[in-house]
Amino acid sequence: MARSTVHYADNKTNSILKALHNKLRPAGTPVQRVEYIIELLLLRIFEVKVKRDSEFKPLRGLFGNDDNSLVFSDLLALTGDQASVALNKKVFPFYGSILGKARGVYKNKNLPQKVQDQLVLIEEVFSNSSFSNNVKNGNLNEVLGLVSDIDEERLLKTDLLGDAIESALSEQGGTKDVGLYRTPDHIRQMMVVMADPNFIDTILDPACGTGGFLFDAFQYVMEKVGKDNKWPGDKSHKEIKQYLEKYLKHIETEMPSNNVANTFYRIGISGVEYLGMIRKMAAINLYIRGLNPANIEQGDSLELYNPNAEANGKSIVIANPPFGAKLDQPAYPNVWEEYPKTDSTTLFVKLMFNHLKNGGRCAVVVSEGFLTWDSEAAKEMRKLLLEEANLKAIISLPQGLFVSKGGQGAITSILYFEKGEPTKNVWFYKITNDGYSMGVNRKEIAGCQIPEALELFTKYAKHGKIPPKTKNSFIVPADWIKQIDPRLKERIAAETTEQQKIKFNGKREKEVEKLDGQLKNGKITEKEYKEKFWQFDNVVENNIQNEITKRIEKAHSYSFNLQNYKSILSGDQIKKWQAAFKGIKIKNGANIDVRFQELLSADSKTALHILASFNPESALEIDIVREYLSKIEKKDKKMLELEEILKEAQKYPKVPLGELLINLSEERKFIIDDEKVYLEPTIKTKTNEISVSNESKGEGLKVKKRILLKKGDLVVGLLHTQNGSFAICDQEYVSTGTFVPFEINTSEVNPKYLFHNLRTAFENLGVEDATGRENYKVDDILGLQIPLPPLEIQQEIVEKIERYKEVIDGACKILKNSEVDVFKNKTDVEKSNIGQIAGVTKLAGFEYTKHIKMQDQGEIIAVRAQNVKNSGLAFKNLKYISKNISDGLIRSKLFKNEIVMTFIGAGIGECSIIDENNKYHLAPNVAKITIKDETKIDPYYFWYHIKSDFVQNQIREITRTAAQPSLSMGIIRNINVMIPSIEMQKQIVLQVEKEMEVLEKVRELKKQAEERVNKILEEVWGE
Structure with a gap:
């Protein structure tokens, strides 16, 4: 259970409770302060009950003039020191043993049951109190005054004690101390x-x-x-x-x-x-x-x-x-x-x-x-x-x-x-x-x-x-709710039958062997032989049916999720559906299983009568109809009409973000305090993560008018947003206005659903300012639309995406932490440089300008920088040259086991190996490395080695300070490499390939999960 977000106490009472917590702060934790407030409230409540409740009237005799300062109101005239003494010496001890004293003022010393029960509680509270140990007298008279200011009716008619808890919960750390209790x-x-x-x-x-x-x-x-x-x-x-x-x-x-x-x-x-x-x-x-x-x-x-x-x-x-x-x-x-x-x-x-x-x-x-x-x-x-x-x-x-x-x-x-x-x-x-x-x-x-x-x-x-x-x-x-999809039943029956038959095949073979022997030896007759086989098969069939029944029962979810049962058709679409069947006699009287089986074997005319019996308000029945219509090849006019209604229903209404988001910019504006430390944010567009870009005291911030971003806000960036920068705020930041905070209306949209769909929505933004930077206006953002299914369906969509996201995140962690590098700690092997063991060259300028003509189709692939990846050649955005040109330029033609490396740009240092002859040719920005003696250097070992940290760290160090990173052919030739024996090279290749095989499966799993997420979002957007 969680705490209520509705604060019911009137403003005056709420202010008093907060003031009480503040005054009692030196006395202990929020939970201890709640106890002290309750004890003071109980003193006052008891006085009111004695004054008002007729059953408590005899108790008034306990509070004569000689025993002043025993009721709450008597304490108000005392100083803090006097009140402290009175509470410690008189009040708490008195109420801690009030039961015995009370018997003295009732006739025959017999307390009414209700009075006795309630006085037992009074004793329990005050006999176990730690108030006098922890509450000091410094501001005690102010505390008593605040309790006195609470309206008497509020004491008796509302959950004032619950309000006291809410007051504690509103403080930082209060939740941990008190717990979470209250229902609004x-x-x-x-x-x-x-x-x-x-x-x-x-x-x-x-x-x-x-x-x-x-x-x-x-x-x-x-x-x-x-x-x-x-x-x-x-x-x-x-x-x-x-x-x-x-x-x-x-x-x-x-x-x-x-x-x-x-x-x-x-x-x-x-x-x-x-x-x-x-x-x-x-x-x-x-x-x-x-x-x-x-x-x-x-x-x-x-x-x-x-x-x-x-x-x-x-x-x-x-x-x-x-x-x-x-x-x-x-x-x-x-x-x-x-x-x-x-x-x-x-x-x-x-x-x-x-x-x-x-x-x-x-x-x-x-x-x-x-x-x-x-x-x-x-x-x-x-x-x-x-x-x-x-x-x-x-x-x-x-x-x-x-x-x-x-x-x-x-x-x-x-x-x-x-x-x-x-x-x-x-x-x-x-x-x-x-x-x-x-x-x-x-x-x-x-x-x-x-x-x-x-x-x-x-x-x-x-x-x-x-x-x-x-x-x-x-x-x-x-x-x-209790029924199960007949299609699922069919699938369970088929899978179970197949599994069980495989399970019993071995037993049946042994039974055959046994009965064949008995028949051959004359121990059983032909009739007995057939009867025993029938008995065996009958037992097997019964076992299969029992197992099917068990599995079908286990498949029942008995879900209470409305969206499992409410069809996707709107009220108007249901009316259209019913109108489409006007004049068609309904074939009814059978349950969904029977109607489903009949539908599978029916001709188109009979099928319409069966379809007329399906309830358009039932999600299951309408989905069976949808699947049936999608599978039949020949559809008459009526079936096409039904199909159109279903297609229309599958599209969710699109709603502008202005109906789902509240712009908090105006209410969050404030002026920077020069003495305070502030965090400024940045958002990674690729990952939609917000982080600190600058931490500074207020005096170091030039722009003093700022907007406060709080944890939980949806924050959207207005500058440098590319495809849209947005994130959920993870802590407090200050923005100049380039980042806008929004509150998400969770009664209409699931925050995670919104988050997953914002990237698609932001693709429609692209307004450029005078400097060429994307510059969004808040109204532009709030005008964007996203498809908005019911919240239950949003939750289902989120759960599906989150499951795939878990796979993607897990795969990313594995790939990040499992870089295959068997070259670490190889300090005892011979070292050389690339130029000593391989030739290094690039496409000559004259080759490119005079002979190379790139085409969208052709025989020989021109290997450009964007095609060179550490995982192998990437066959996207390919360009080609003719075979005649390639054959005429032997110097830059690529042969099997040669290595190609990007020597300029963002992908500098990435390399691939050529896997066959007469298929590839060198293109600009790519170097080729040709091993001089393959009996001494294994090509695949050399490729894996160039991708290793040993080589790549050298490339990073060489290009670290360059504004435009690049490698000349001479620099590539001077890069150091390790050359173990050819036998060890082959062992390394086997080890790397084994590990690469595992990682490749992880990459494929990640790719499939990403494709599934995209597919889900495409379906949401009706694409």
Whole structure:
């Protein structure tokens, strides 16, 4: 789980909490400061409860005039020193043993159960406090004053303790100390309405944090009875508040009897929290609302679960469990005997399922990965939710809802299911606007979709009805999720049959040999012989069918990814599709497997009747139709019409970048401080990586007006951009305006999807300024368009590309770190220079000007610098000369085993070996090296040696200071080389070639992965 990005505290309260953290900074870490703030808040809350709550009225007798300074308000008149003494000597010791004192002011010394439960909590908090040890008296009166300034209503009606945590989390390092606990209020409110708790319910949150779900559930129950508009409260989103006021007004709920109310207090609401400090906060939150704080247990809820005592015990389980969390134990067989070692998300969903009684309701936040994970446990859990529960809703939440250490945080969804009846339909709903702006400090905005989501759920989905179709709403029959592609079944059946027959062939041969012997010896008759063969083949066939069944079942993913089931056809295209079949009788009544088989063998007329039965809203069925149409050679007019609709659907709408990016330049402008150190950026166009180009104090920067670039920004360069320079900012930089920061609207576009498609989009830029440099304007960039599929498809595309990128990156690392150089440390071999063992020459000027005429076609390849590569000759952009000219210029003609080397330009020093005669001729900028005696120098050894660091380092040193690197023939002749014995040369060649073979496979793998990435992007762009 991650922390909320929505800060609900009003500005005044938020400022007070931040000021408290600042004042208490000398007292310890953010987590310690949270504890101290909570203890002071609890003192004040207790005073308010004694003043307001009739059950606490007798406690007023504890605070007479003789015992002043025992309630919070008495401390306000004291100096810091006096307050410190009072807290240390009187207040904390008093509350640390208040239970015994309280019994003295109640009749017969019998405390009401609720008062006793809450005083137990008070004792626990103050008897274990370290406040007096760490909080010094210097500014204590200011701290007390700030606590006093918090509005009394805020103390009792909101999650003020959660706000205190958020205040700590906002500080650097706070996240590490406190942990990540909180679900935003508006999401909790939505989930509580979905679960619809009552006084007769038993409600559990097995990962309760500060208890937000639990006290929201309680306040929802109270609001249904009281209808006093106290929930969801004034700080709730305006549109959600308006909707809930209207919704709750029409719910009729009677006030519970004393017996029901007492039962609800004792066991109605409970939770488990892993961390002690957070459990304490949850208990205080229950105490504030008059609930039983003892119902919050500390520990690992997975470990604590006892199936014998707790299975099927709760009517509502509601939670946002810690997805991706590290587990305390290697296995939890008490939660799931079959899959005890699976991931935390799956285990928590199973735990919640286990806790539910038949008919019980569950609303749970899960990471998006749970919807599609391929692990056996995740697949089995999804199957369980379909077959042993009624999975009524999957609501996708915007990515910006939570933040994590990585920044943006996980993509999440809400699952709602009821245990018992199997699922018929799953309602999918996508929230892109949850009522708050994007970014870390989110502000309330109009157009919140939560009211619509709740309206569709409470009126339709919850009652098994089909909601009206909207842009964000879609119903998927459970049968679609449970079915498997018949084409995959066919493939599994064919592959399994072949594998199993190979497996049994050997056994059958032995059986034949055995039965032949028995028949020959008269031990069995001909009839028995045939019968035994039939039995053997029948057993084999049964084994094959069983194995096919097992593999098909294993191939079921039970994915909850909507895009697996929702076809690519838009609403208008579905109407066109249906109109195309007007007047054609539908051949129906069979499942998808039967219809698929019929389609394969049908003539074109029958095929149309079968195609008419395929549902255009189903992704699987429409894909089967697409594949069928692509394979048949003769298509009638109707089939061509269907094909056109499908082609139209495969193109994603293109959206300008202005709808996906927010220009941050204006709000990030600032003036350089001469005393501070700043980093200036540069971006590598080839790799789209940002790095430091200059580090300087402000006084050394001439341009003082700058733009601040922050970590996570999309940064686009406006100058020297070639094919477009852009990168995701990795730290803070300052720009003169040549680099522009943008915020990515993650509710519309996946940042990685955008990143992968920007290079293609930027190819449409190319405006040149007066100096010949590319100079982009921001409006030009924002006007560019990219294809924009739904976010789910964007994620799928990203995952595909990322898989291939991993292959590419891995291959690059191998190639970078595995340069074949067997010539290192060869200090004991004879050394010479190239001129002593080989002739070196280049194309003469007169040869080129008088005789060489380059052509696009011909017989002899002219080897130019761009054709010479260390991996061998590159056959791209070839030029040719005639054979007659080549034969007439023997001096520059190339022969087998000669080596060619580039002697000028960017590729200087690269070399290749000539592999055959009468095929190549020397061209400008390339030297040829001819070995004088091949009985002493192996040509391939010499080629590998020239490519080695031993030779290449000499070339780099020679050309290091040259503005235009070049090598004369004389310099090449003077380059030193190592000449071992011919036998060792041949051993080196074998060793190099063996290693080169492995590297060649890596290069091919990299090439294939790059081609696949390009293919994916071409398909996205409809090319």
